[in-house]
Amino acid sequence: MKEYKLVYLNKGLKLSREKDIAQAEEIINQYVSEGWTLQQVATPDDGAGAMVGVFYKESKL
Secondary structure, three states: OEEEEEEEOOOOOOOOHHHHHHHHHHHHHHHHHOOOEEEEEEOOOOOOOOOEEEEEEEOOO
């Protein structure tokens, strides 16, 4: 069975898309190191909102 988690990848307001992407990469790497697999990154159409990462990992029952 898969366990899913939604994570905000760019918390806080930044004035640069590059800073948002750098923070997102850092958070993605943190979750991957904890055993999660990144399935998808959802970004807003306007480029100014919150990016959300969809992560999953296999859970044992």
